[in-house]
Amino acid sequence: MKKEEDFSEWYNEIVELANLTDKRYPIKGMNVWTPYGWKIMRHIDTFIRQECDVTGHDEVCFPLLIPETEFQKEKDHIKGFDAEVYWVTHAGLNELDIKLLLRPTSETAMYPIFALWVRSHSDLPLKTYQIVNTFRYETKMTRAFIRVREIHFFESHTCHVDYDDAQRQVEEDFVILEQIMKRLCLPYLLLKRTDWDKFPGAFYTVGVDTLMPEGKSLQLGSIHHYKENFSRPYDIKYEAADGSMKYCHQTTFGMSERLLGAVVGVHGDDKGLALPPEIAPFQVVIIPILAKGKVEAVSAEAQKLKQELAAAGIRVVLDDKDERPGSKFYNWEIKGVPLRLELGMRDIEGGKVSYAVRLDGRKGTFDRGQVVAQVKETLETIVKQMQEGAKERMFGRIQTIESADTIPSKVVRFGWCGDPECGHAFEQKTELKLLGTPYTGENFKGKCIICGKETDKAAYAARAM
């Protein structure tokens, strides 16, 4: 499995070898969450919940099924999803009067109820989120975590008194995002999508993109300002302090199991997964090195070591199966456990514990007496290393270009005057997808790559996964 040679094949192989998911379920694109993959995803969900909770979002859970009549209220929205929804037409032995669809996202499930919840300005802001599965009938080739038909999904939905307050929410979403991405050690770009690529129904969309090793971009999430685009058709209005009735301004923020796909793709290597310590089901694996006549002494000490680490809140597994250590090393490397501890008679006698770091293979010894502190410190170092390494690799894949005639096999950055005509011309000429322009000002001075007009706007383009 060579990541550099064939990323696609490497990815599929790693996902299977590490047993992150089981793709043999008899519906294409609907995969089984295995215990190992699900543990990682649940850690990610926990971080999302923490960040949402501290910023005053309430967790809710809305029904899966949406009546066709509710779905049709926002015209652009239905056009955007029409070709990819699953339809429930029968229940028991009856044909339903009104067809029901499986949520592809929950605007049209939530907003009829928001219209009941929001009455007065004192009900605002209304900040909610849910973590549920959504359903999209993908026609493109499916890929575990990255393009699936049942999607593990986070979505926050908020209502505000006006445009500016919704805008403040968008900015808060950036902070939430940054907290989560730091823990996943994932670098990303915040790009304001072009008008022809924004979310169906949004006023504007900011995409959260990371770059995969093969030079393709992967959208990990998106943050939308809806303005009054949904509150009008769904009649979400409130009585202002002056007694007048006003429509809410709304925002949403969505992310999915793609976060896990990105972790696999960004951090893994030819030996397998490399998991950021904060989401690793096991942060440390202990492998006892058993020599004849010393089995019991080493086993007892390994147990003790495990208990010490566990008591300090470190997620640790002791692999005392009857197998060669080398084969254990190999298996836990595939699984991406950040830190391996080895404990043999020689270590015990010397008051040491041997270690090996999954990320870069470096080895050494800890002092038995200070092992808890040293393990914690090493895990923290690994987090920093992963954050910095991934960031460096991502920015190394971006190339600023001045002509659309020859396109390197990388993500490109270039001047764009902002005119849709120039944007379309660029996309047509290069067959790349125009990802958008940096949401927060990036210093740029140059010429539009198509029309040559002076511009201070950079745009990014890539092949999208």
Add this chain to the structure above:
Amino acid sequence: MKKEEDFSEWYNEIVELANLTDKRYPIKGMNVWTPYGWKIMRHIDTFIRQECDVTGHDEVCFPLLIPETEFQKEKDHIKGFDAEVYWVTHAGLNELDIKLLLRPTSETAMYPIFALWVRSHSDLPLKTYQIVNTFRYETKMTRAFIRVREIHFFESHTCHVDYDDAQRQVEEDFVILEQIMKRLCLPYLLLKRTDWDKFPGAFYTVGVDTLMPEGKSLQLGSIHHYKENFSRPYDIKYEAADGSMKYCHQTTFGMSERLLGAVVGVHGDDKGLALPPEIAPFQVVIIPILAKGKVEAVSAEAQKLKQELAAAGIRVVLDDKDERPGSKFYNWEIKGVPLRLELGMRDIEGGKVSYAVRLDGRKGTFDRGQVVAQVKETLETIVKQMQEGAKERMFGRIQTIESADTIPSKVVRFGWCGDPECGHAFEQKTELKLLGTPYTGENFKGKCIICGKETDKAAYAARAM
């Protein structure tokens, strides 16, 4: 709202007043989990996860949709669910070749994959669980948490080498159940269902029933021994130590959001909800009693008190809204917060904190210096009180009868020889549902209520919710 006068009406009113759910979603029986209701349900889920984890179950998550072809493999099972499944027939603009159904329960989703996971005796026991939503097209009248069409559901599924090992799992499930029910302060009966009432496909079913105030029984969960009933059609077999191929024996254990419905019904009273402290979103509410000129001093002290309690791991809310204390008392009583603390200038000067217990309305004062310990102790006392009170009430609703001619408006216990004919005759005569016989030996000596034969078996019957 009088619980004793009209339980049904009381229940619906309480659920709405406490804002546990929103039933205005435009599909009947599919309700919205509001922040308050969802917080309680998530505490319940957390307890279930803890108990499953310590007993070595792995959490998984299987797809929602099941191909019709897989569903049809176990004949009794499909017969049991045929009239209540939702069918997905179209995706995007296409009609599907193979219809998909929304899981009513996950046997037929999981077992084709279990057939791939289980190869050898060393893969056994396989112990898994998931917490997902299931879907049943209920034709009876719906009721929040108790009879809904989208059901928040826990299901464990296990595979074993033989009947006895599966039987041990059933016994372990009883232990898991007891741990959870203790925290919810819910009493229950473990009744082996009659053969004509067992789960479709099961070898035997043990129902977990509690009794509601109006004298009806409510099934809160069920535990099933499947023997080889599913492993044969789904081909789940393993290589035994002697090289022979054998079919697994399987068990399942299911519970649902009915647990929350039972908490409402069993513990609530005419003032509203009464939540067991372990699942209450807020265990303590602090209400400052503000007198003119003392507002700042009292507010500051209330904040300090809140922080002390929160630091000790107590879930606490400070209600400092500009409202009369009496109206706050009323609202938090409806919400069922177990303990109310009041803090006025007189309390502060006297080094005291006033309290009121939701369950029985008793009042008193804590010493300000020992308030954390005293709050904890009081919450523990409340748990015991709720457990014992509910148990006493439940057993008070059961009456042992010797004739089927006049049936009291209670749950009845009576002799039954075990013959299905006598069982059917009893059900027909009394219009009660025969719930089954106690799973663990209960001392009984008497005569079958129908045929008069001597029997040492008691049976229970009730109107079911």
